[in-house]
Amino acid sequence: MDKRNHSTITEFFLLGFGNLHNFRILVFTLFLVVHIMALTANLLVIVLVGVTHSLHSPMYVFLSQLSLSEIMFTSNIVPNMLWLILVGGGEVSVARCLSQFYLLGVPTIAQCLLLAAMSFDRHVAICRPLHYTIIMTLTHQLQMVTSCWFLGFTMSSVVYISLRKLDFCSGNVINHFYCDIAPLLRLSCSSTSSVDVATAVVAFPIVLSPFTFIVISYVSIIRAILKIPSTTGRHKAFSTCSSHLIIVCTYYGTLSSIYIFPPRDNSINLNKGLSVLYTLVTPLFNPLIYCLRNQDIRGAILKYIQDLRPWKLIEN
Template sequence: MAGNQTDVMQFKLLGFYELQGLQILVFWILTIVYTVTVAGNTLIIALIVISHPLHCPMYFFLSHLSACDILISTNVLPNTLKVLLNGGLQMSAQSCFTQLYFFGASAIIECCLLSVMSYDRYLAICDPLHYSSIMNFRLPPYLAAWSWMMGLGVALITYFLLLQIYFCGPATIDHFFCDLPPLLKIACSDSSAIQIAVSLVAIVIALLQFVFVIISYIFIFSSILRISSTAGRNKAFSTCSAHLSVVCTFYGSLIAINIIPSEDYSFNLKKLLSLLNTVVTPLFNPIIYSLRNKDIQEAIYQVVFQKTKSKERW
């Protein structure tokens, strides 16, 4: 139990105390963002389930990405809203560690899903003749399950190592959620083991998968440029442009958070980048796919149009 490992039974999240009089405004903005994020990602999942043209590996993986985005937002935003509304939040050590576990798990899951989706696009564009035989009905569920198992399993390492750390106060976390760097700042025992574990996870999972995505897109763009017709090139590029936008948004914010030094003067910037990574990115994913993907647009149109016609007949 976390209570047996630490004298500190509760942590206080300071949140955005720098905002002063703007906290209520930010509260309402984030409430709208959270509502739109959950509604948008739920809509994408529902469309993929009920629309037959979307029953293919690419959209199957997209539905899992949307589920992961809902997990990220629901893990962080409700408590963030409480922090803003109350000017801070008292959180038990166990709740803090649990939030950190799901935060780490969802980040790993998203990395894995983005890699799986880039592999799917690589096969579809670079090796279309063998796409159906490789990406058959068995492989997508296995790849999706692998992504979730990697995230939920690897994050347990950080969770159990965190339970061994001794916290003696002051029990204040200068953040809007239980993130690892500000949490380790108030640790009074050796935290080198968990820092090494997190670094290894970042290198083995995040960095290697980012390199895998880059290499995949180098081959994809090379194949697209070899297509003779302009219409063919545009069609091929349109099938991966939404995914590429999501990759840039996710990894861009992740890289920015990790390259900024941890000094106090830069920590407010880290909080803003964390807000981008945990709040804005899950919102952008359904927006990007609905704006850039014609299949999603057609599925939305068909669902709305069919419902309208059925009401008129009734």
């Protein structure tokens, strides 16, 4: 399509949550508190894994990378969302909008792969315990983590490059609080086939394949656990996997509700609500699950709290 026949759009207008009237400050404060708690909780996990020797195992290394991806994810969206709440919507350049979507894709893909890596770690630990230290070496861990982030940046670039080729001239209003792919495609006046192909290339092998791998891994894990003769042994094995399994269900549940089985166009408020859950609550939920359910992390937190007691600091 000839670009000269259209007025090319250089800015989008994000509606955010519309007019919240007297609830604007309340919603802003609530979202800000949750965002700060999410950042603090994920930073706490990263710091604990980094400074606590007992947490230098593959499972916690992957967990710290998962927290890093959550920080990157929520920091990309929530600050601008808070600004939109205060001002009732705002303009964003096309370049910045596409960049936000790119930085949204990187941690999303990395998280899918990291969750698969964590399931592989649990599979080896429970199904092949005698070979665990041989398979999950430090070199292997670094290779897996590097691959997750490399594919995150690379595969997100594939979609980003295809989006950059689009012309936007069918209006500039986005009824959302961040730049997502569906509203961007609706505003395009050029063919979106290249974007559809790029999205398919990313979605099937990079998003759906890890989920399939996780399901297959847990089938093997459950079979192995049921063969453990003692009730205590089965309970201990299940407890090491339960936190990861809860996070997988939560993450893929919200991801699929937004992208795979999205609400209808007339349910935009429901879509925004699910997006808030995905971008604001889930990054807080994940570290809390591990902090509350994992004995090693709870022990590390209590140890450092005890070390910071005022009378102990005075004694030192």
